[in-house]
Amino acid sequence: MSEELRTVWWEQGAVCLIDQLRLPHEQLVVRCEDVATVAKAIKTMQVRGAPAIGCTAAYGMALAALVSPAADVVALLADLETAKVFLDSQRPTAVNLAWATERVLAKARQLGPEVDGPRALAEALLEEAHAVLTEDLAMCHAIGDHGAPLIPAGGRVLTHCNAGGLATAGYGTALAPMRSAFAQGRSIHVWVDETRPFLQGARLTAWELHQSGIPLTLITDNMAGYMMKSGKVDCVIVGADRIVANGDTANKIGTYSLAILARFHGIPFYVAAPTSTIDLSMEHGDLIPIEERSSDEVTHLAGQLIAPVGVNAAHPAFDVTPAELITGIITERGVVTPPFVPGLRRVKEGA
Amino acid sequence: MSEELRTVWWEQGAVCLIDQLRLPHEQLVVRCEDVATVAKAIKTMQVRGAPAIGCTAAYGMALAALVSPAADVVALLADLETAKVFLDSQRPTAVNLAWATERVLAKARQLGPEVDGPRALAEALLEEAHAVLTEDLAMCHAIGDHGAPLIPAGGRVLTHCNAGGLATAGYGTALAPMRSAFAQGRSIHVWVDETRPFLQGARLTAWELHQSGIPLTLITDNMAGYMMKSGKVDCVIVGADRIVANGDTANKIGTYSLAILARFHGIPFYVAAPTSTIDLSMEHGDLIPIEERSSDEVTHLAGQLIAPVGVNAAHPAFDVTPAELITGIITERGVVTPPFVPGLRRVKEGA
Numbered sequence: 001m002s003e004e005l006r007t008v009w010w011e012q013g014a015v016c017l018i019d020q021l022r023l024p025h026e027q028l029v030v031r032c033e034d035v036a037t038v039a040k041a042i043k044t045m046q047v048r049g050a051p052a053i054g055c056t057a058a059y060g061m062a063l064a065a066l067v068s069p070a071a072d073v074v075a076l077l078a079d080l081e082t083a084k085v086f087l088d089s090q091r092p093t094a095v096n097l098a099w100a101t102e103r104v105l106a107k108a109r110q111l112g113p114e115v116d117g118p119r120a121l122a123e124a125l126l127e128e129a130h131a132v133l134t135e136d137l138a139m140c141h142a143i144g145d146h147g148a149p150l151i152p153a154g155g156r157v158l159t160h161c162n163a164g165g166l167a168t169a170g171y172g173t174a175l176a177p178m179r180s181a182f183a184q185g186r187s188i189h190v191w192v193d194e195t196r197p198f199l200q201g202a203r204l205t206a207w208e209l210h211q212s213g214i215p216l217t218l219i220t221d222n223m224a225g226y227m228m229k230s231g232k233v234d235c236v237i238v239g240a241d242r243i244v245a246n247g248d249t250a251n252k253i254g255t256y257s258l259a260i261l262a263r264f265h266g267i268p269f270y271v272a273a274p275t276s277t278i279d280l281s282m283e284h285g286d287l288i289p290i291e292e293r294s295s296d297e298v299t300h301l302a303g304q305l306i307a308p309v310g311v312n313a314a315h316p317a318f319d320v321t322p323a324e325l326i327t328g329i330i331t332e333r334g335v336v337t338p339p340f341v342p343g344l345r346r347v348k349e350g351a
Numbered sequence: 352m353s354e355e356l357r358t359v360w361w362e363q364g365a366v367c368l369i370d371q372l373r374l375p376h377e378q379l380v381v382r383c384e385d386v387a388t389v390a391k392a393i394k395t396m397q398v399r400g401a402p403a404i405g406c407t408a409a410y411g412m413a414l415a416a417l418v419s420p421a422a423d424v425v426a427l428l429a430d431l432e433t434a435k436v437f438l439d440s441q442r443p444t445a446v447n448l449a450w451a452t453e454r455v456l457a458k459a460r461q462l463g464p465e466v467d468g469p470r471a472l473a474e475a476l477l478e479e480a481h482a483v484l485t486e487d488l489a490m491c492h493a494i495g496d497h498g499a500p501l502i503p504a505g506g507r508v509l510t511h512c513n514a515g516g517l518a519t520a521g522y523g524t525a526l527a528p529m530r531s532a533f534a535q536g537r538s539i540h541v542w543v544d545e546t547r548p549f550l551q552g553a554r555l556t557a558w559e560l561h562q563s564g565i566p567l568t569l570i571t572d573n574m575a576g577y578m579m580k581s582g583k584v585d586c587v588i589v590g591a592d593r594i595v596a597n598g599d600t601a602n603k604i605g606t607y608s609l610a611i612l613a614r615f616h617g618i619p620f621y622v623a624a625p626t627s628t629i630d631l632s633m634e635h636g637d638l639i640p641i642e643e644r645s646s647d648e649v650t651h652l653a654g655q656l657i658a659p660v661g662v663n664a665a666h667p668a669f670d671v672t673p674a675e676l677i678t679g680i681i682t683e684r685g686v687v688t689p690p691f692v693p694g695l696r697r698v699k700e701g702a
Contacts, residue, residue, distance in 0.1 A: 024658065024659035024660075025656070025659075193573075194547070194649070194657070194658075195573070196545070196547060196571035196572065196573060197571050199652075199657050202650070202657045202658045203657065203658070203659075206658050206659055206662045207659045207662075210659050210661060210662050216662065216663070217663050217664065217665050218646075218649060218650065218658055218662055218663065218664040218665070219649070219664065219665050220547035220548050220572070220604070220605075220649055221547065221571070221572050221573040222544075222546070222547060222572040222573070222604055222605025222608055223604055223605070223665065223667060223670075224608060225605075225607045225608030225611055225670070226604060226607055226608070226667055226670040227665070229607065229670075253571070253573055253574055253577060254571075254573025254574070254576075256576045256577055256580065257573055257575065257576030257577070257608065257612055260576060260611060260612055260615045261608055261611055261612075264611045264615070295569075298545070298569060298570070298571055299553075299569065301652050301653055301655065301657070304653055304655065305376070306545075306550055306553050306554065306652070306653050307375065307545075307553040307554070307557050307569055308374075308375035308376075308554075308557050308558040308561050309375075309376075310561060311557045311558075311561050311567065311569055312567070312568045312569065313568060313569040313570065314568050314569070314570050314574060314578070316574065316577055319576065319577040319580070
């Protein structure tokens with residue numbers, strides 16, 4: 001087994017990240033010593049993937065506390081409220097962002113009356129951020145354990161975007177079942193959708209699977225149907241940005257199309273995500289806000305214009321896959337199969 | 352109405368072409384004053400698309416006649432035989448290329464005994480080349496006339512790759528119904544799939560629609576399902592590389608997935624192509640050989656490496672859409688709807 005990948009970590013008073021915008025050609029570390037740099041890393045997608053954003057945001061809150069000039073705990077709490085609003089505003093669709101900032105803020109509110117001043121509170125919040133990361137890694141391994149047995153004997157899994165180690169603290173969600181099956185010595189082959197416009201599949205998933213020695217073949221997104229028809233795909237496993245109460249799932253644009261293609265070909269379609277991704281407050285997927293990103297990301301590649309000047313492009317960053325198209329949802333607390341409403345409630349509430 | 356797009360034309364003793372390798376960033380005209388330059392334009396794909404190659408080759412033969420130093424008709428016919436072999440060898444698999452050169456050569460053989468010397472013969476052959484182009488434009492306009500009424504009232508059409516004016520003498524096949532509807536003053540909006548890996552949609556279709564003033568929005572291939580679900584697509588129209596006897600259709604990779612998505616959403620899915628694309632000798636689509644191209648075309652985008660070094664990629668260049676997923680096939684002789692077997696035979700044989 002190769003050494004485990006680290007996506008985000010705390011080091012000497014700074015939040016450190018692998019700059020995912022530079023992968024796969026350069027492996028650079030971004031050092032964030034203030035909240036603005038953390039926010040920028042989230043917004044510009046130097047760090048991306050809901051759990052990794054959650055870990056980053058938790059550390060961002062700890063950093064906000066550590067660098068705050070607040071003279072007392074009340075002032076620090078006010079600074080943290082401000083930091084939360086600021087961090088949350090960077091990526092509206094990812095539920096883990098607000099979840100992580102809320103967790104740290106709640107801890108601050110809880111500990112505030114007890115601790116010996118703002119510095120002590122800040123140190124406690126750093127411990128809370130560390131806990132977010134440790135729990136994230138444990139969560140990913142649990143998803144791997146639950147998901148690996150679902151991969152059919154052929155072992156040929158198609159995935160989209162990057163719900164891998166780079167999207168988490170280091171092991172992945174959608175990639176976790178493949179990593180676990182591979183670690184168990186099973187034959188695994190991953191079809192990696194390149195995932196336009198940002199190419200998270202080509203740049204990140206291909207990179208981390210290749211680093212881990214897991215066999216893969218890169219394809220353009222429009223080849224998935226052909227591969228399924230050719231009998232070369234045994235199942236699809238993707239990540240999720242938000243799973244709502246009825247099982248409807250928001251994920252990277254293109255996921256919805258894949259789910260339709262899988263259904264058409266009778267291929268199981270799984271979503272792998274931590275229970276933190278489940279949002280029971282939302283009844284169905286039509287309520288999920290879809291982030292519309294800049295059309296420049298479609299018309300350009302690495303700064304190079306690939307379309308005619310003056311042409312409009314659309315860029316919905318996510319789509320919503322209806323629950324009816326999902327075979328099962330793999331969480332760290334087990335696999336949820338239809339009916340999703342009670343199943344998701346059970347894993348979410350740990351009941 | 353904007354001026355009509357010209358892909359290839361005759362001007363003051365030269366074959367002129369839009370250099371499609373430079374699109375969309377530069378609009379350069381290649382002026383071919385000798386046969387070698389025509390051959391190079393075909394070989395290097397400055398001109399591409401079977402009908403456009405045919406027109407270019409016909410003019411290439413006329414040019415060969417006009418620049419020939421032959422003192423008599425017999426010598427000129429010998430020069431034309433040489434020119435045909437030379438032109439045909441540039442893209443050996445392009446059926447329209449050999450078809451067009453043969454047509455001009457046959458005309459030369461037919462007129463040779465009657466005309467008043469080599470100059471008169473050359474002038475007659477230029478008329479024949481003009482006829483090839485005129486007939487191609489008429490074919491495209493007929494496809495447009497037959498196809499325009501099929502576009503639902505909303506006028507929002509999704510297309511893939513480039514089966515446009517740039518692939519023909521200037522009006523297109525899949526784009527013809529949109530052009531005709533637009534010329535009739537109807538509200539038209541085209542969703543243009545960028546069409547990875549070669550980006551024919553982003554580079555060529557977006558460019559020519561923009562030039563013609565037809566509203567468009569560029570999307571990545573994986574956005575099509577989302578746009579359909581959002582109720583923003585009224586129909587899909589694509590081109591074809593080969594249509595076999597039962598209606599199964601080979602076209603650019605990604606077409607098959609689009610057809611499944613259209614079916615899932617209850618959206619009409621049309622193929623537009625000249626009857627020359629219909630191959631009645633093949634019974635069904637499983638018999639169509641699928642060209643596997645270099646994986647470098649997937650791991651690179653616009654000349655830049657986008658995947659990690661050492662990663663494998665697949666590159667099937669085409670896929671086959673089964674007839675069951677096709678609503679209708681728009682030809683210059685009318686629209687064929689199921690059952691396709693008798694319908695295709697009728698239009699192909701002009702019966």
